[in-house]
Amino acid sequence: MVDPIVMDLGIVALTGALATIAGAAEDLESDVGSQSNPNSQVQLAAQMNFPHRIFNKAISGEPPAYGLWCASGATVASVLMAKEMSIFFAIAIGSFVAAIILGLFSVTAHMGRTASQKRFKQPVYMDMVLGHVPSIMAHGYIAIFCIVAFSYIMNHFMGHPFPLPLLAFLWGIAAGAIGSSTGDVHYGAEREFQNQPFGCGLNAAFSGNIVRKGEAGLRNGIDNVWACAKFGGPLTGLALGMTVFLDNWRTTVFEGMNTIIAGLIIVLILILANRMVEVKARKAYGPYKDEDGVEIA
Amino acid sequence: MSTAAGGPAGGGLNPNQVIILGAVGGLAGIYLTMLNQAMDTTIFSFLGGIGAIFAAVWGADAVRRVCSYGLGTGVPSIGMVALGMGVVATMFGLTLPKVIGIPIIAGPIISFIVAAIIGLLIGLMSNKILMMNIPIMEKSMVEIAGAGALVMIGLSTAIAGSFDIVAIMPAVVETGFIALVFIGGAMTILHPFNACLGPDEKQDRTLGVAVSKGALIMALVGFASLAVESMDAMSGALTTIVGLVIWVVYFKKFMKNTHRDSYLVTGTGLLPSEEELE
Numbered sequence: 001m002v003d004p005i006v007m008d009l010g011i012v013a014l015t016g017a018l019a020t021i022a023g024a025a026e027d028l029e030s031d032v033g034s035q036s037n038p039n040s041q042v043q044l045a046a047q048m049n050f051p052h053r054i055f056n057k058a059i060s061g062e063p064p065a066y067g068l069w070c071a072s073g074a075t076v077a078s079v080l081m082a083k084e085m086s087i088f089f090a091i092a093i094g095s096f097v098a099a100i101i102l103g104l105f106s107v108t109a110h111m112g113r114t115a116s117q118k119r120f121k122q123p124v125y126m127d128m129v130l131g132h133v134p135s136i137m138a139h140g141y142i143a144i145f146c147i148v149a150f151s152y153i154m155n156h157f158m159g160h161p162f163p164l165p166l167l168a169f170l171w172g173i174a175a176g177a178i179g180s181s182t183g184d185v186h187y188g189a190e191r192e193f194q195n196q197p198f199g200c201g202l203n204a205a206f207s208g209n210i211v212r213k214g215e216a217g218l219r220n221g222i223d224n225v226w227a228c229a230k231f232g233g234p235l236t237g238l239a240l241g242m243t244v245f246l247d248n249w250r251t252t253v254f255e256g257m258n259t260i261i262a263g264l265i266i267v268l269i270l271i272l273a274n275r276m277v278e279v280k281a282r283k284a285y286g287p288y289k290d291e292d293g294v295e296i297a
Numbered sequence: 298m299s300t301a302a303g304g305p306a307g308g309g310l311n312p313n314q315v316i317i318l319g320a321v322g323g324l325a326g327i328y329l330t331m332l333n334q335a336m337d338t339t340i341f342s343f344l345g346g347i348g349a350i351f352a353a354v355w356g357a358d359a360v361r362r363v364c365s366y367g368l369g370t371g372v373p374s375i376g377m378v379a380l381g382m383g384v385v386a387t388m389f390g391l392t393l394p395k396v397i398g399i400p401i402i403a404g405p406i407i408s409f410i411v412a413a414i415i416g417l418l419i420g421l422m423s424n425k426i427l428m429m430n431i432p433i434m435e436k437s438m439v440e441i442a443g444a445g446a447l448v449m450i451g452l453s454t455a456i457a458g459s460f461d462i463v464a465i466m467p468a469v470v471e472t473g474f475i476a477l478v479f480i481g482g483a484m485t486i487l488h489p490f491n492a493c494l495g496p497d498e499k500q501d502r503t504l505g506v507a508v509s510k511g512a513l514i515m516a517l518v519g520f521a522s523l524a525v526e527s528m529d530a531m532s533g534a535l536t537t538i539v540g541l542v543i544w545v546v547y548f549k550k551f552m553k554n555t556h557r558d559s560y561l562v563t564g565t566g567l568l569p570s571e572e573e574l575e
Contacts, residue, residue: 116495127565163473
């Protein structure tokens with residue numbers, strides 16, 4: 001007989017693994033469509049006389065958007081489970097419905113914003129809509145499936161009191177917030193402005209002057225997700241995975257006040273680690289200097 | 298002009314027309330679900346969804362008007378505030394008649410009034426304390442809160458078949474479907490302007506998006522009501538089908554309006570040349 005704590009930790013590890021995949025897919029989905037923070041520069045590009053072929057999808061901020069996709073997926077899954085469908089298929093179908101809704105919101109967001117830039121002569125390219133939306137839906141599906149799945153595990157096996165749609169909604173918001181704060185930097189600061197020297201910061205004069213041409217031909221959202229899949233996406237996955245894993249781990253291993261103390265210690269360690277990484281990065285890259293070593297930014 | 302950083306937003310329908318459309322249409326849809334109780338059926342639940350769509354159009358227009366004063370990244374926040382105020386007002390308004398023993402028919406009206414009061418307070422705080430100094434802030438926040446409350450009541454009624462809190466608690470709150478009602482309602486209000494934001498935004502295109510997104514959420518809540526014991530399957534299916542039909546009509550309309558309003562809609566192509574951009 002397996003010790004119950006081993007079983008519990010196995011479940012905790014599973015939620016962490018699902019959250020890691022969800023986080024990575026969530027960030028990459030937003031990168032295909034330039035949602036959230038990097039979107040403002042894509043939006044500005046056309047206005048600054050830089051028309052482009054990058055998918056501009058401002059559905060809303062990532063947290064409310066993922067709140068909706070996950071709540072929709074979990075609602076459909078709950079109804080199917082209430083009708084006695086198998087859990088796996090219920091979550092799969094729920095996530096599929098949510099991915100379709102994500103696709104539909106993407107179409108209105110992209111075409112709506114582009115049409116509203118008529119005076120800047122930004123065309124609506126239909127091949128971009130047909131090429132990007134399936135990729136957005138595919139990444140979204142993986143993220144929604146994993147979030148609804150670990151929400152179900154928390155609700156069903158870990159005894160969380162919230163019903164599935166509410167729990168998935170809250171974790172959707174958390175995933176969106178983590179994707180927005182972690183992965184977007186890689187896309188927005190690095191990929192969009194690859195034409196600027198590393199670490200120089202964004203001068204207002206460069207606003208909207210994003211990289212519009214790729215290694216071959218014109219750059220698009222799928223080229224961007226290819227680049228972001230190397231660092232931004234996995235890092236977001238790690239952040240969400242760690243959040244879910246560490247939170248569930250402390251409530252599984254400890255009880256009562258010890259859970260809170262363990263939580264505080266984890267937060268303290270993370271703050272210290274963040275500070276050390278920041279100091280190390282500043283020492284390594286420092287302020288931006290020109291060729292003569294004079295500090296310019 | 299209706300730019301992201303400009304002045305008041307214009308359009309075919311003036312604000313008062315949209316307010317009447319949203320408030321009257323929203324309340325009418327919600328109150329018409331009382332036919333369920335009158336005829337001992339649940340088939341009229343879809344009218345709650347229709348009412349929610351009317352209210353969403355109003356909310357989206359109010360967001361459009363207030364956000365035209367340069368609230369580009371604040372659009373989603375305004376939508377979340379709308380439903381934040383809406384959920385508090387809805388729960389308070391629908392519960393109060395039970396607590397003080399007045400007819401439940403007063404519930405939606407009380408919610409609506411409470412939402413308006415909360416909206417006014419938040420609008421005053423935004424302008425007087427946070428110094429946002431947007432001329433139409435107070436009025437817009439009242440409108441957004443009112444629309445948010447009506448969207449919430451409409452969608453909840455479509456799931457539960459009644460706006461009686463005794464029906465809504467087990468069908469919407471305890472099942473967790475309130476999450477979908479909350480965020481779905483917020484997105485129908487905030488998404489349309491966020492999706493169509495730009496200097497060449499047009500009112501009919503933006504409000505068309507509100508209808509199509511409201512209809513999509515209506516279809517989803519119809520599906521959710523299949524899990525509610527007090528509702529029969531036909532009623533949920535009808536809500537879903539009506540939602541999908543409205544969505545198809547308004548999605549087609551959106552595509553037509555996009556073709557009308559765009560600089561160019563093309564299958565594929567290179568970027569506009571330097572000469573074209575001049």
